[in-house]
Amino acid sequence: MKLFAQYSSKSKLIVALLGGASLLASCSAETEVDGEASGDVSFCTSPAPMPAGYGYPVSETEVAEWVANRDEQAAREHGWKLFAGLQSEAGDGWVWRSWCTETQAFAMTGDDPSDSNGTGKQAMLAAQSEAPMRAFKLDNGLTSGEEPINFEDAPKYAVPQPVLDKYSNSECLVNKPNQPVSLANGPTFQNNGDILIAGVIYNASAFGWIRDTKIYDASVLQGMRPASDMTKQIDPFPSEAIALKPMLWPIKGAGYTAVPVWDDLSEDYGRYSGFEIQSQWPRAVAVTTSINSDGPVTVTMLEQEGVTQTVGGVAKRLGPNVYDDAQQVSVDDFYSFTPDLGTIDQCDNALLDRSAYYAFGRMFEQGDMLALVAMHIQTKEQPDWTFQSIWWSDQPNDGPYAADRPNIPEASGPWQNYLMASTYGWPEVEGGSTWPIAYNPYIELAAAHPIKTNCLNCHQRASFPGQPDSYLQTGGPGALDVFTYEGNEIFAGLIGTDSLWSISDRAICPDGTKPPCKTE
Numbered sequence: 001m002k003l004f005a006q007y008s009s010k011s012k013l014i015v016a017l018l019g020g021a022s023l024l025a026s027c028s029a030e031t032e033v034d035g036e037a038s039g040d041v042s043f044c045t046s047p048a049p050m051p052a053g054y055g056y057p058v059s060e061t062e063v064a065e066w067v068a069n070r071d072e073q074a075a076r077e078h079g080w081k082l083f084a085g086l087q088s089e090a091g092d093g094w095v096w097r098s099w100c101t102e103t104q105a106f107a108m109t110g111d112d113p114s115d116s117n118g119t120g121k122q123a124m125l126a127a128q129s130e131a132p133m134r135a136f137k138l139d140n141g142l143t144s145g146e147e148p149i150n151f152e153d154a155p156k157y158a159v160p161q162p163v164l165d166k167y168s169n170s171e172c173l174v175n176k177p178n179q180p181v182s183l184a185n186g187p188t189f190q191n192n193g194d195i196l197i198a199g200v201i202y203n204a205s206a207f208g209w210i211r212d213t214k215i216y217d218a219s220v221l222q223g224m225r226p227a228s229d230m231t232k233q234i235d236p237f238p239s240e241a242i243a244l245k246p247m248l249w250p251i252k253g254a255g256y257t258a259v260p261v262w263d264d265l266s267e268d269y270g271r272y273s274g275f276e277i278q279s280q281w282p283r284a285v286a287v288t289t290s291i292n293s294d295g296p297v298t299v300t301m302l303e304q305e306g307v308t309q310t311v312g313g314v315a316k317r318l319g320p321n322v323y324d325d326a327q328q329v330s331v332d333d334f335y336s337f338t339p340d341l342g343t344i345d346q347c348d349n350a351l352l353d354r355s356a357y358y359a360f361g362r363m364f365e366q367g368d369m370l371a372l373v374a375m376h377i378q379t380k381e382q383p384d385w386t387f388q389s390i391w392w393s394d395q396p397n398d399g400p401y402a403a404d405r406p407n408i409p410e411a412s413g414p415w416q417n418y419l420m421a422s423t424y425g426w427p428e429v430e431g432g433s434t435w436p437i438a439y440n441p442y443i444e445l446a447a448a449h450p451i452k453t454n455c456l457n458c459h460q461r462a463s464f465p466g467q468p469d470s471y472l473q474t475g476g477p478g479a480l481d482v483f484t485y486e487g488n489e490i491f492a493g494l495i496g497t498d499s500l501w502s503i504s505d506r507a508i509c510p511d512g513t514k515p516p517c518k519t520e
Contacts, residue, residue, distance in 0.1 A: 044098070044099065044100040044101065044104055044207075046091075046098060047098050047099050047100060047203060047204040047207070048090035048091070048095045048098040048099075049095075049204075050082075050085050050086070050095060050203075050242075051085055051088050051090070051095065051410075053085075053408075053410040054081040054082065054084060054085030054088070054408070054410065054411075055077075055078055055081040055082075055085075056078075056081065056082060056085060056379070056381075057239070057240065057379070057381050058078060058381050059381075060239065060381060060382055060383070063075075063381050063382040063386065063424065064382065066424060067382070067424055067425045067426050070426045070430065072404070072422075073403075073404045075386070075422055075424045076388075076403060076404035076405075076420065076422050077404050077405075077406045078386070078388075079377070079386070079388030079420055079422045080404070080405050080406055080408070080415075080420060081406065081408060082377055082379065082388060083375070083377060083388070083390050083415060083418065083420070084408050084410075084411035084415045085411075086244070086375075086377070087335055087411070087412070087413050087415055088410065088411065088412060089412060094335070096201055096203075096244055096246070097337075099201050099202060099203050099204070099207070099244075100201070100202050100203075100204075100207040101187065101188055101190075101199065101200065101201060101202075102185070102190055102199075102200035102201075102202070102502055102506055103185050103186065103187050103188075103190070104187065104207070105202055105207050105210045105211065105216060105502075105506075106210075106216040106502075106506040106507065106508065107216070108216070108217065108508065108510060108512065156180060156193060157193055157194045157195075157276075157307075157308075157318070157358065158180050158307075158308045158315060159173075159180070159181055159182065159183060159354055160304065160307055160308075160354065160357045160358070162357065162363070163183075163350065163353050163354045163357055163363075164181060166350075166353065166363070167183075167346070167350050167353075170346055170347075170350070171184065171346075171347070172184045172186075172346055172347040172350040183347070183350050183351055183354060184347050184350075185347065185351075186345045186346075186347035186348030186349075186350070186351055187345045187347070187348060188344075188345065188348050189248075189348045189351045189352070190351075191351055192247070194274065194275065194358070195249065195250075195275055195301075195355055195358045195359050196247045196248065196249060196355070196373070196374075196442070197247070197248040197249075197250065197351055197352065197355050197370060198245065198246075198247055198248075199244070199245065199246040199247075199248070200243070200244070200245055200502050201243070201244040201245070201246060202241075202242070202243055202244075203240070203241065203242040203243075205237075205238050205240035205241045205242070205380075206237060206238075206241035206242060206243050206380075209237050209238055209241060210503075213234070213235065215234060215497070215503055215507065216506070216507055216508075217507065217508075217509075217510060218464070218507040218508055218509045218514075218515035218516075218517050219509055219510055219515075219517040219519075221234070221464040221495055221497075221503070221504075221507050221515075222464075222515060222516060222517055222519075224464075224495045225464070225493060225494065225495045226492075226493065226494075226495070227493065228492060228493040229492050229493070230492060230493070231485060231486055231487055231488060231491045231492055231494070231496070232494075232495055232496065233485065233486075233495070233496035233497075233498060234495060234496065234497055234498055234503070235498075236380070236383060236498050237380050237498055237500075238380065239380050239381065240380065241379070241380040242377070242378065242379050242380070243378045243500060243502070244375060244376065244377055244378070245375065245376035245443065246372055246374070246375045247372070247373055247374040247375065247442055247443055248370040248371060248372055248373065249287075249355075249359065249370070249371050249373045250352065250355045250356045250359045250360070250364060250368060250369075250370060251287050251289075251331050251334075251336065251368060251369040251370065251371050252288075252289075252360055252368055252369075253289060253338075253365065253366075253367030253368045253369060254289065254290075254367070255288065256286040256287065256288050256297055256299050256326070256328070257286070257287045257288070257299065257359060257360055258284040258285075258286065258287075258299035258300060258301040258321070258323055258326060258359070258360075259284055259285050259287050259329075259371070259373065259392075260275055260281035260283070260284045260301075260321075261281070261283050261284060261285055261393065261394060262281065262391070262441035262442070262445070263282075263283055264280070265399070265401070272445075273441075273445040273451075274445070275301075276302055276318045276319060276321070278321045280445075281321075283323070283326075284299060284301070284321075284323040284326050285326055285327050285328070285329040285394050286299045286323075286326035286327065286328050286329065287329050287330075287331055287334070287371065288328060288329070288330065288331065289330075289331050289369070291328045291329075291330055293328070294328075295328075296324075296325040296326055296327050296328070297326055297328060298322065298323065298324045298325075298326065299322075299323050299326045300319075300320050300321065300322050300323070300360075300361075301319060301320070301321050301358070301359055301360065302318045302319025302320055302321050302358060302359075303319060303320040303360070303361045304357060304361040305317065307319060307357065307358055307361075318358075327394065329394055331369055331371060332414065333392075333394075333414050333417050334371035334372055334373070334392055334414060334417070335371070335372040335413055335414065335415075336369045336370060336371045336372065337369065337370055338367065338368070338369045338370075339352065339364075339368075339370065340366075341364070341365075341366045342366070349364070352364035352368075352370075356368065371392075372392070373391060373392045373442050374389070374390060374391040374392070374440050374441075374442035374443050375389070375390045375391075376388075376389045376440065376443060376455075377389070377390070378459075378499070378500075382424070382425070384425055384456065384460070384499065385459070385499050386422075386424055387422060387423045387424070387438070387455035387456060387459070388420055388421070388422040389420065389421050389422070389438070389439070389440040389443070389455065390418045390419070390420050390440075391418060391419055391420075391440050391441060391442050391443075392417060392418050392419075392442075393417065393418065393419050394417075396416065396417050396418060396419055397416075399419070401419035401420055401421055402419055402420075405420075421438045421439060421440065421455075422438065423435060423436065423438040423454055423455050423456050425456060427482055428480075432482070433481065433482050434478075434480040434481055434482060435454035435456055435457055435480050435481075435482060436454060436480075437451065437452055437453070437454060437480065438453075438454045438455050438456075439451055439453055439454075439455075452479055452480060453479040453480060454479070454480055456499075457477070457479060457480060457481065457482075457483075458479075458501075459499040459500070459501065460483070460485055460499055461491075462496065462497045462498070462499050462500055462501045462503065462504055463491055463494040463495060463496050463497060463504055464494060464495045464497055464503065464504040464507060464515070465494070465504065465515055465516065466501075466504035466505055476490045477490075
């Protein structure tokens with residue numbers, strides 16, 4: 001696998017994100033585009049449509065022709081345009097930044113979900129912290145000839161003690177029996193359980209479908225489940241639906257920040273590869289707001305003694321990971337924005353503090369930034385959704401994940417500094433029984449997820465209740481196997497959630513507890 005050639009962006013796009021106190025907050029922020037500051041942006045109150053000029057939407061018929069003809073070039077060009085369009089300006093922000101968050105979508109009804117003091121927020125805080133790690137616990141009998149994939153011992157990053165102390169009297173700490181203290185999701189950000197700041201974002205169509213069908217309510221999903229010997233799916237999302245998972249890395253407002261870069265694309269193993277394992281992430285760039293010289297610098301991450309992880313119930317010191325020859329990279333080579341800590345929600349702030357403490361050994365400060373390092377993009381342009389996943393690279397112009405990048409005159413910002421994997425539904429070989437490998441190193445590898453997997457294979461498993469061992473372990477399909485949900489006995493008695501894990505992960509009961517919900 002070749003390394004990737006350098007590309008330098010010329011466009012500067014910095015958006016300040018302000019988290020409101022309410023779950024459907026209207027956020028006011030200054031935006032700087034090519035040096036010109038102006039205006040306000042709104043988050044979720046005025047979701048912007050995908051702009052014209054980026055090839056969206058494509059008809060289901062056309063996508064079906066791509067799949068039938070194994071037209072990878074057409075699908076990849078479409079994926080690049082989707083990413084560039086999502087990053088285009090909408091008012092004074094980016095299109096996806098005007099959309100709605102998972103926390104907003106899964107606020108319980110009975111109260112206005114915009115009421116920050118209602119049970120909507122309380123239920124979210126009580127029942128939701130980081131998403132469960134969807135480890136594929138597969139035995140050799142499922143993936144013949146391959147080593148087992150088992151992440152039962154994958155570590156969990158502990159919340160640093162200074163962060164625990166800062167929020168000790170807040171509602172942002174989540175205490176669960178026999179588990180380390182965790183952090184609640186905020187209105188804007190989701191707890192990813194490691195350095196990354198996660199988002200789960202829905203456009204107006206997907207958000208409206210979740211709210212209208214009430215599938216945010218676990219008791220509703222519970223009532224949809226079929227008989228124990230039957231399989232069933234929820235009604236499909238509308239064809240206009242889009243779901244995103246942006247992943248953000250904290251960047252110092254002054255100085256250098258280490259951002260590890262994934263170079264090993266050999267696809268020859270399925271082991272956990274978190275950012276803390278420097279042998280798996282041996283290279284990093286030094287991201288800065290001001291490059292003062294051409295030479296490499298030394299950067300460190302996981303440098304504080306209080307940064308630990310728990311493996312098998314035992315706390316273990318993380319890092320420090322020292323990178324002595326990190327090439328300097330401008331933050332302008334990423335899509336990035338600057339949260340305003342004066343207005344951000346407290347639980348969002350807690351997630352920023354924990355992330356920054358892991359990344360560079362202190363709390364997140366005013367002027368620090370968030371850089372977009374990765375993004376999953378799903379669109380319902382076909383019944384099985386389209387899947388494309390983007391990640392940043394300092395060498396983005398070489399190799400298969402740079403292929404088929406079209407010229408998009410309308411695009412703004414450094415979209416060409418990213419690589420992309422995509423999968424639309426054709427097997428690895430024509431007529432074959434396995435999918436091609438498709439993963440995002442910044443998302444799958446650091447979340448106890450195997451490399452040898454495919455987005456379709458993973459998401460087609462999405463069911464409620466979430467991930468019982470019966471369909472992720474013995475008797476289930478391998479991580480690359482082509483399979484059908486309908487009639488598959490490993491999904492019997494479950495309700496499929498139309499390939500969206502967020503439904504099974506986040507649906508909570510009306511009383512704010514995790515399912516199964518109490519019944520009369």
